[in-house]
Amino acid sequence: xxxxxxxxxxxxxxxxxxxxxxxxxxxxxxxxxxxxxxxxxxxxxxxxxxxxxxxxxxxxxxxxxxxxxxxxxxxxxxxxxxxxxxxxxxxxxxxxxxxxxxxxxxxxxxxxxxxxxxxxxxxxxxxxxxxxxxxxxxxxxxxxxxxxxxxxxxxxxxxxxxxxxxxxxxxxxxxxxxxxxxxxxxxxxxxxxxxxxxxxxxxxxxxxxxxxxxxxxxxxxxxxxxxxxxxxxxxxxxxxxxxxxxxxxxxxxxxxxxxxxxxxxxxxxxxxxxxxxxxxxxxxxxxxxxxxxxxxxxxxxxxxxxxxxxxxxxxxxxxxxxxxxxxxxxxxxxxxxxxxxxxxxxxxxxxxxxxxxxxxxxxxxxxxxxxxxxxxxxxxxxxxxxxxxxxxxxxxxxxxxxxxxxxxxxxxxxxxxxxxxxxxxxxxxxxxxxxxxxxxxxxxxxxxxxxxxxxxxxxxxxxxxxxxxxxxxxxxxxxxxxxxxxxxxxxxxxxxxxxxxxxxxxxxxxxxxxxxxxxxxx
Amino acid sequence: xxxxxxxxxxxxxxxxxxxxxxxxxxxxxxxxxxxxxxxxxxxxxxxxxxxxxxxxxxxxxxxxxxxxxxxxxxxxxxxxxxxxxxxxxxxxxxxxxxxxxxxxxxxxxxxxxxxxxxxxxxxxxxxxxxxxxxxxxxxxxxxxxxxxxxxxxxxxxxxxxxxxxxxxxxxxxxxxxxxxxxxxxxxxxxxxxxxxxxxxxxxxxxxxxxxxxxxxxxxxxxxxxxxxxxxxxxxxxxxxxxxxxxxxxxxxxxxxxxxxxxxxxxxxxxxxxxxxxxxxxxxxxxxxxxxxxxxxxxxxxxxxxxxxxxxxxxxxxxxxxxxxxxxxxxxxxxxx
Numbered sequence: 001x002x003x004x005x006x007x008x009x010x011x012x013x014x015x016x017x018x019x020x021x022x023x024x025x026x027x028x029x030x031x032x033x034x035x036x037x038x039x040x041x042x043x044x045x046x047x048x049x050x051x052x053x054x055x056x057x058x059x060x061x062x063x064x065x066x067x068x069x070x071x072x073x074x075x076x077x078x079x080x081x082x083x084x085x086x087x088x089x090x091x092x093x094x095x096x097x098x099x100x101x102x103x104x105x106x107x108x109x110x111x112x113x114x115x116x117x118x119x120x121x122x123x124x125x126x127x128x129x130x131x132x133x134x135x136x137x138x139x140x141x142x143x144x145x146x147x148x149x150x151x152x153x154x155x156x157x158x159x160x161x162x163x164x165x166x167x168x169x170x171x172x173x174x175x176x177x178x179x180x181x182x183x184x185x186x187x188x189x190x191x192x193x194x195x196x197x198x199x200x201x202x203x204x205x206x207x208x209x210x211x212x213x214x215x216x217x218x219x220x221x222x223x224x225x226x227x228x229x230x231x232x233x234x235x236x237x238x239x240x241x242x243x244x245x246x247x248x249x250x251x252x253x254x255x256x257x258x259x260x261x262x263x264x265x266x267x268x269x270x271x272x273x274x275x276x277x278x279x280x281x282x283x284x285x286x287x288x289x290x291x292x293x294x295x296x297x298x299x300x301x302x303x304x305x306x307x308x309x310x311x312x313x314x315x316x317x318x319x320x321x322x323x324x325x326x327x328x329x330x331x332x333x334x335x336x337x338x339x340x341x342x343x344x345x346x347x348x349x350x351x352x353x354x355x356x357x358x359x360x361x362x363x364x365x366x367x368x369x370x371x372x373x374x375x376x377x378x379x380x381x382x383x384x385x386x387x388x389x390x391x392x393x394x395x396x397x398x399x400x401x402x403x404x405x406x407x408x409x410x411x412x413x414x415x416x417x418x419x420x421x422x423x424x425x426x427x428x429x430x431x432x433x434x435x436x437x438x439x440x441x442x443x444x445x446x447x448x449x450x451x452x453x454x455x456x457x458x459x460x461x462x463x464x465x466x467x468x469x470x471x472x473x474x475x476x477x478x479x480x481x482x483x484x485x486x487x488x489x490x491x492x493x494x495x496x497x498x499x500x501x502x503x504x505x506x507x508x509x510x511x512x513x514x515x516x517x518x519x520x521x522x
Numbered sequence: 523x524x525x526x527x528x529x530x531x532x533x534x535x536x537x538x539x540x541x542x543x544x545x546x547x548x549x550x551x552x553x554x555x556x557x558x559x560x561x562x563x564x565x566x567x568x569x570x571x572x573x574x575x576x577x578x579x580x581x582x583x584x585x586x587x588x589x590x591x592x593x594x595x596x597x598x599x600x601x602x603x604x605x606x607x608x609x610x611x612x613x614x615x616x617x618x619x620x621x622x623x624x625x626x627x628x629x630x631x632x633x634x635x636x637x638x639x640x641x642x643x644x645x646x647x648x649x650x651x652x653x654x655x656x657x658x659x660x661x662x663x664x665x666x667x668x669x670x671x672x673x674x675x676x677x678x679x680x681x682x683x684x685x686x687x688x689x690x691x692x693x694x695x696x697x698x699x700x701x702x703x704x705x706x707x708x709x710x711x712x713x714x715x716x717x718x719x720x721x722x723x724x725x726x727x728x729x730x731x732x733x734x735x736x737x738x739x740x741x742x743x744x745x746x747x748x749x750x751x752x753x754x755x756x757x758x759x760x761x762x763x764x765x766x767x768x769x770x771x772x773x774x775x776x777x778x779x780x781x782x783x784x785x786x787x788x789x790x791x792x793x794x795x796x797x798x799x800x801x802x803x804x805x806x807x808x809x810x811x812x813x814x815x816x817x818x819x820x821x822x823x824x825x826x827x828x829x830x831x832x833x834x835x836x837x838x839x840x841x842x843x844x845x846x847x848x849x850x851x852x853x854x855x856x857x858x
Contacts, residue, residue: 029692036604036819118561118569182606197696199615200605201815202807227692231805232814235671239679240686240805369818397818403558406567440567 026221026521028502030228031237031246032514034201037182038193040160041113044120046251046420049511050228054206056160056187057213059088059107059141060153062510065272066326067424069153073102073161073188073213074141083148083464088156090139096163096188097209104135109164113176123441124155124423127432148462150469151425157510158423162186188213190517191226204228206516214517219504221520241267241497247521248502251512253495254371255313261497268498272507273317275324275421276492277429280364280376284485285408285447288356293347295484297358298414299337300344301383302376302487311375312490319491321477323429324421326491328466329473334481336488345387362389365396365415373416376489405445418492419443421509426473431457434480448485523848530844534837538830542594545829546587549822555579559603559820590826599830600823604815609827613809617831618702619689620801620808624793626705626724627731632786635736636779639743644770646748654740661737666796670730670803677726685723687805694719727804731796735789742785746778753777780851787843791836 035048040056042048052058059074071077074088094102111133114121129146136142145152163186170180183200185193191206198204206226216222229246231237238257240246242264253261253269261267280302288294308316319325320336352358364380366373374393381391396415405411422428435457438444453476460472481488494512498505501522507513557574574580578589593600599609642654678686689704690696697708697716705724708716750756751774759769798810809828816824847854 027693037606039606042606178606179601199807200602200607200612202616202811229688229692229805231687232802232811233805236674236687236803236805239674243679243682243686245686245688245692397820399559399819403555403561403570406558406570 025224027225027227028223028248028516028519028521029246030226030248030516031231031240032228032248032250034204034228034230037200038185038198038204039178039181040162040187041110041117041121042119042178042182044123044158044422046512050514051185051193052160053189053511053515054191054226054517055185055189055193056162057189058157058160059090060156062157062424062508063506065274065507065509067275067421067508067510069157069424072157073107077153079153083150083152084145086143086145086152087136088141088143090141091213092139094188094213095211096166096186097192097211098163098166098186099211100163100165102161102163102188103138104141105138106164107141107159107161108133108135110161111159113162114159116176117178121158121160123432123443124158124428127427127438128152128155148464150461150464151423151427151431154423154425154427161188163188190214201230203230212517216517219518219520223516223519223521226516238497241499244499247499248505249497251494251496252370253497255311255315255495257497258313258315258495266500268500270494270496270498270505270507270513271315272494272509272513273326274492274494274512275327275424275509276418276494277319277322277324278316278372278376278418278489278492279322279416280380280487280489281412281415281417281446282484282486283408283411283413283445283447284449285411286413288351288358288360289413291351291354291356292483293354294351294356294358296337297344297347297351297387298384299484299487300340300347301387301389302337302380302489303339303383304489305339307376307379308490311372311379315493315495316490317493318489320488321481322433322486322488323426323473323477324491327424327426327429329426329430329470329477331474331477331481334474334478336481337484339383341383341387348387348389358389360390362391363394363413364391365394365401365412367401367417368395368397376416402442405442406440408439408447411445411447415445417442424510426469427461430473430477430480431461434476434485446486448480448483450479450483453479453483523845526848527841527845530841534841537837538833541833542591542826542830543587545826546590547583549825550583550586556603556820556822594830599827602816602824603821604819604824609824612812612824613827613831616807616809616812619806620794620797620810622703622705623724623727623731623797623800623806623808624790625703626728627793628735628786628790630728630732631735631739631789634732635739636743636775636782638736639740639745639782640747640770640775640778642740642744643747643751644766651744654744658737658740661733661740664733666730666734667799667803669733670726670800673726673730674803684726689723689807690716690719691723727800727806730804731793731800734796735786735793738785738789739782742782743779746781747774750774750778776850780847780854783843783846783850787840790839791832794832794835 033047035043035051038051040052057073059072060069061072063070073090073094075091077086077088079086090104096102128149131144131146134142166186167177167181171177172179183198184195190209190212192209194205194207208222208224231240234254237249241249258269261269282289282295284290304318308314308318321331321334323330348358364377366377377393381393384391401415419429432438432443434448434453436449436454439447456472456476460469463469502519503522504518504520505513506518557570557579561570561573578586602609602612605612638654642651645651674686677684697704697713698711700707700710704720705717708720756774797808798814801808801810813828
C-alpha cells in the first residue's frame with residue numbers, strides 16, 4: 001500500500017512537472033550577423049533580410065536561384081494596359097501572428113510607413129514614382145504610378161507588411177513606432193521575435209508561428225526556436241561551427257576558411273553563385289576622375305586575375321560590366337578591362353597631356369569591417385605605385401561613406417563596396433547606379449553623367465517588354481564600360497558553412513538563403 | 523571617513539565633467555555627420571538639413587554641449603541611432619556581462635597573484651622565483667588576442683573540455699535576473715545547472731583577461747614583500763623564533779600590499795578596456811562590442827554614454843581602493 005502511494009505520488013509529480021512524453025522543441029543556433037535593429041522598415045541590407053523574410057511577409061516573394069517571383073500574401077495581380085495601375089488581390093483569411101486579421105489597409109499603412117521613415121527600403125519606391133497606394137476593399141491593394149515603371153513588380157517584395165493595430169499604441173511623437181518595433185515584432189511571418197532576451201546585434205531568439213498562412217506541410221519537422229547569435233570574429237564563428245556550438249555561419253565565409261571547413265565531416269560548405277557585384281567606385285565629378293582616359297588608366301591597373309585567383313581562391317567570377325553576369329540584360333559582347341599596366345600607363349599619359357592632375361594624392365576608402373575591401377585596396381595601391389600614381393588608403397565605415405556620397409564634393413575619390421540583390425531587375429544595378437537622376441544616393445555615388453545613357457536607362461524602365469529592355473540595358477552597359485565609369489570586379493559566389501544536421505537550406509540571391517521555414521534538423 | 527568620501531566624490535565630478543567635454547569634442551570634430559547617420563541612406567541633402575535643425579546640430583558646439591549636459595543631468599542619455607532604444611537600456615543590458623567578466627578576471631589576478639608574489643619573494647632567487655618571474659614577464663608581454671585564440675584552440679577545440687564562446691550554452695536560458703551577473707544570480711536562485719554552465723563559459727575569457735593583471739599583481743606583491751622582509755621588525759621576529767608562515771602571512775603581507783592595492787585600482791580600468799578584445803574573440807555580450815559598434819556606426823549618443831559610464835566605474839573603483847588603503851594601513855586612515 002505504502003509503495004503504491006509513492007508510485008501514485010511520483011506519477012502525479014511527473015505529470016505536474018511535464019516530465020511525460022512531451023514534444024521536444026527543435027532549437028537551431030544561427031551564427032550570422034544580426035541587423036542593427038529588428039524594425040523591417042528601418043533597414044534594407046543583407047542582415048535585415050533575416051527579419052524581413054522570417055518575421056514578415058510581402059505581397060510577392062523571391063524564391064530559388066535564379067530568383068523567381070512567387071505570389072505570397074497576394075494571390076494574383078493585374079496591371080493596366082498603360083502600366084500605371086497595379087492591383088493586388090490578397091488571399092482570404094490572412095492573419096498576423098498576433099491573431100489580428102491582415103487586410104489591404106495594413107499594406108497601405110506599411111507602404112506609408114516605409115516612405116515616411118525614408119530609410120533604405122524607401123529607395124526603390126521613390127524611384128518608381130508612386131502617386132498613391134489605396135485599398136479599394138479589404139482584399140485589394142492598388143498602386144497608382146505617375147508613369148509606367150517596368151521594374152515595378154520586381155520591387156514589390158521590398159515592402160514588408162506590418163500590423164498597424166499592434167504598432168499604433170506604441171507610437172511616440174513622430175517615431176512611427178520605431179522605438180517599439182526596433183526590438184519587437186508585428187508581422188505575419190513564419191517566426192516571431194521573442195523580445196525577452198533580445199540584445200541588439202548580439203542575440204535574438206525567434207519562435208515559430210504555427211499559424212503562418214503558408215502552413216507547414218512542406219516541412220514536417222520545422223525548427224521551433226531559432227537562437228541567433230552574432231559572432232563578430234571570423235575565427236570564433238568558424239571554430240564554433242566545427243565544434244557544433246552553432247548550426248550555421250554567415251554568407252561571407254572567407255575563402256581561406258573553405259578548405260578547412262571542407263575537411264570537417266559535420267559541416268557542409270554551401271557554395272552558390274549570387275548576384276552581388278564587387279565594385280570600386282570613382283567620383284567622376286572630381287579631377288582627375290572627370291577625364292575618361294584617367295578612368296580607363298585606373299580600370300587597366302587593377303589586377304583582376306590575382307585578386308580573384310590568389311586572394312579569393314577563385315571563389316568569385318569575373319564580372320566586367322555594371323550588372324551581374326547571370327542576370328538578363330547583361331551585355332554578352334562586352335569584354336571590359338584586363339589588367340595591363342602598359343595600357344594603363346598609355347591612358348594616364350593621355351590624361352596628363354589633357355591637363356588632368358594625375359599626380360595628386362588619390363584617396364581610396366575601404367570598409368574597416370570587411371577585410372576583402374582592404375585587400376583589394378592594398379593590391380590596387382601597389383600596382384598604381386608602379387605607374388607613378390599616389391594612392392592613400394582610408395579606413396572608413398559604411399554609414400560614413402553613404403552619408404558622404406550625398407554630395408559630389410564630399411563623395412570620396414574612390415571607395416569599395418558590393419551592390420547586393422535587393423530586387424531582381426537590371427534597375428537594381430545599372431539603372432540606379434548610372435542614371436544621373438539618382439545622384440546624391442550611395443548607389444549613384446560615381447556621379448557619372450552621360451545624356452545618351454540617361455536616355456537609354458529611362459526608356460528601359462518605361463517599356464514593359466523584356467526583349468526590348470534587354471537591348472536597351474545592353475547598349476547602356478556598353479557605353480558605361482566604354483566610359484569606364486567605375487571598376488567592376490566580380491560577381492560573388494556566396495560561401496556559407498552549414499552544419500550537416502541542418503537540412504532544407506535553400507539559397508536565393510535575395511536574402512542569401514536566410515529563409516528559415518524550409519529548414520529542419522536531423 | 524565620511525568626510526573623506528564626500529571630498530573624493532566631489533573631486534571626481536570635475537574629472538567626469540572634463541571627460542565629457544573631451545569626448546563630446548572628439549566625437550563631434552571627427553568628420554562624421556550625426557544628422558546624415560540619423561537620416562539614413564536615402565536622405566536628400568534637404569532632409570539632412572532638416573534633421574540637423576530638428577536635433578540642434580546646426581547650433582554652436584558649446585550650446586549643443588550644454589543641452590546634452592542638461593539632458594544627462596536629468597538622466598536622459600538619448601536614444602541609439604542604430605538600435606532605436608535608449609542607450610541606457612542598451613548599456614544596462616550588456617554591462618553586467620562585462621562586470622562579471624572583469625570581476626572574475628580581477629579575482630583570479632588577486633587570488634593567484636598575491637600568493638604567487640609572496641611565495642616568489644620568500645623563495646627569492648630560487649627556482650620558484652625564477653619561474654614566477656618568467657611567467658610574469660610573459661604575462662605582461664603576451665597579447666590578449668593571441669592568448670585567447672591559443673586557449674580556444676587548446677581547451678575548446680583540441681581537448682574539448684571548455685566552451686568556445688558566449689556566456690551560456692545557446693540552449694540554456696539565462697537565470698532569473700537579480701543583478702545580471704549569471705554566476706551570482708544562478709547561485710542565489712539555486713539554479714546550479716546554470717551556475718556550472720556559466721562557470722564553464724567564463725573560465726577561458728577570465729583567464730585571458732586576467733593574465734596581464736595577474737602578472738602585474740604578482741610582481742608588485744613580490745617587490746613589496748621583499749622590501750618588507752628587510753625591515754628590522756621582521757628580522758627581530760625571525761630572530762626570536764616567530765613561525766615563518768605566520769610572520770609572512772599576517773605581518774609582512776599586510777605591510778606589503780599597499781602598492782598592490784593601488785595597482786588593482788588602476789588595473790580595473792585596464793581590464794575594462796582590455797575586455798573589448800576579449801569580448802570580441804569569446805563572443806561575450808558585454809559593453810566592449812557595443813562600444814566598437816557605436817564607433818563604427820557613428821552612434822554618438824552611445825559613445826558619449828559609454829565613455830561617461832566607464833569613467834564613473836573607474837572613479838568609483840579608485841575611491842574604493844582609497845578606502846581599502848585606510849583599512850589596511852591605519853596611518854592612511856588617520857589622514858582621511
